[in-house]
Amino acid sequence: MENDDRILQQYLQKKLKSVNIEKSKECPGTKPLLDYLAGSLSGEISLELEKHLSHCPFCLRQISIASDALSQKKKDLIPVPEKTINKVNRRLEAYLKNTTRKRKGKKTKQRFYFLAMLVFFVLSFLLPKYFAQFLVGALILGMRWSLEGKGGQTLIMVLDSLRKQSQGKNDEISNRIKNHLEE
Amino acid sequence: MSNSKLIKLCLKNNKKAWKLFLKKYSRLIYWAINKNLARGSFNQQQNEAEDIFQEVFLSILEDKKLQQVKNIDLLPGWLAMVASNQTIDYMRRKNRIKESLVAEFPITGSQSLQEKISGQDTFSLVDKVIENLSNKEKIIISLNLFEDKTHKEIAGILSLPVNTVSTIIFRTKEKIKSKIKKMKEN
Numbered sequence: 001m002e003n004d005d006r007i008l009q010q011y012l013q014k015k016l017k018s019v020n021i022e023k024s025k026e027c028p029g030t031k032p033l034l035d036y037l038a039g040s041l042s043g044e045i046s047l048e049l050e051k052h053l054s055h056c057p058f059c060l061r062q063i064s065i066a067s068d069a070l071s072q073k074k075k076d077l078i079p080v081p082e083k084t085i086n087k088v089n090r091r092l093e094a095y096l097k098n099t100t101r102k103r104k105g106k107k108t109k110q111r112f113y114f115l116a117m118l119v120f121f122v123l124s125f126l127l128p129k130y131f132a133q134f135l136v137g138a139l140i141l142g143m144r145w146s147l148e149g150k151g152g153q154t155l156i157m158v159l160d161s162l163r164k165q166s167q168g169k170n171d172e173i174s175n176r177i178k179n180h181l182e183e
Numbered sequence: 184m185s186n187s188k189l190i191k192l193c194l195k196n197n198k199k200a201w202k203l204f205l206k207k208y209s210r211l212i213y214w215a216i217n218k219n220l221a222r223g224s225f226n227q228q229q230n231e232a233e234d235i236f237q238e239v240f241l242s243i244l245e246d247k248k249l250q251q252v253k254n255i256d257l258l259p260g261w262l263a264m265v266a267s268n269q270t271i272d273y274m275r276r277k278n279r280i281k282e283s284l285v286a287e288f289p290i291t292g293s294q295s296l297q298e299k300i301s302g303q304d305t306f307s308l309v310d311k312v313i314e315n316l317s318n319k320e321k322i323i324i325s326l327n328l329f330e331d332k333t334h335k336e337i338a339g340i341l342s343l344p345v346n347t348v349s350t351i352i353f354r355t356k357e358k359i360k361s362k363i364k365k366m367k368e369n
Contacts, residue, residue: 035254061330062264065264072259092241
């Protein structure tokens with residue numbers, strides 16, 4: 001190997017040992033990096049991202065591996081050991097079972113509040129002596145019923161987000177609304 | 184089943200969809216993990232790759248990370264990034280990534296103090312040459328030198344003609360060589 005190539009090689013070895021692959025606060029996240037790879041960023045944003053990439057080994061690594069993944073052929077990939085797949089499958093099943101149980105529990109709760117609200121409302125007319133009490137009860141149960149639902153939770157999140165002006169929360173809310181509308 | 188339908192069903196916690204997702208993308212995630220482990224300054228172990236794989240998959244499942252995927256065509260890229268990110272975190276937790284701030288000059292038996300000192304100067308020189316490049320040129324050189332990317336791959340990433348990339352890499356290396364030569368002559 002030529003002397004100059006040897007020097008470059010030594011430089012690389014030294015640099016690789018000392019370079020700090022760590023995500024920083026300035027790192028843009030996966031979406032902008034993927035958009036950059038896809039060529040769908042505007043010129044100005046692209047230039048800003050390149051400025052970051054020129055001194056961020058973490059994001060450079062992300063782009064490099066994403067680019068490899070997108071051009072990867074399935075036949076070149078080695079399979080995951082079966083015991084690992086089985087472990088993951090077991091955790092997957094346990095998680096989904098738990099999630100389904102929680103969702104069923106929530107739906108039962110919602111139905112309960114709805115029925116209770118109806119009963120109180122009817123009783124408010126059947127027992128005029130306690131009209132106000134049963135009506136207030138029906139209103140409270142109605143509020144609990146609406147808050148238990150997705151719409152109510154989304155409303156609370158919107159108000160909370162506006163209060164705290166959190167970007168992460170805003171993204172979560174828009175995803176929920178989008179998913180809700182798609183359903 | 185199309186990828187977009189698969190993702191939608193996975194987000195609805197459909198068991199069959201998740202099993203299909205695991206079957207379809209497990210090899211890619213595993214590959215990304217192993218690639219990162221091989222790149223780092225630590226020895227690759229199968230057990231670690233398997234542990235990280237479980238963490239990656241379960242974090243995608245439990246944190247509903249698939250919501251972040253906007254462009255389905257880029258899903259493999261996104262998965263590789265998530266796996267890469269998690270691998271780096273895992274290794275940092277295990278204190279395996281060494282952050283060396285001391286210049287590590289390779290010591291050979293016959294090297295004199297003069298050679299060691301000039302070696303450090305050479306490295307600073309290379310650093311300076313790279314520092315004076317434009318942002319795009321820095322990215323090209325970094326992808327070539329540190330990420331082992333070919334000229335064609337770099338051209339694909341940066342949407343540049345291959346010739347442009349080759350010219351920049353050649354020009355930068357020539358610049359480094361001529362500066363080293365001048366330094367030695369002085």
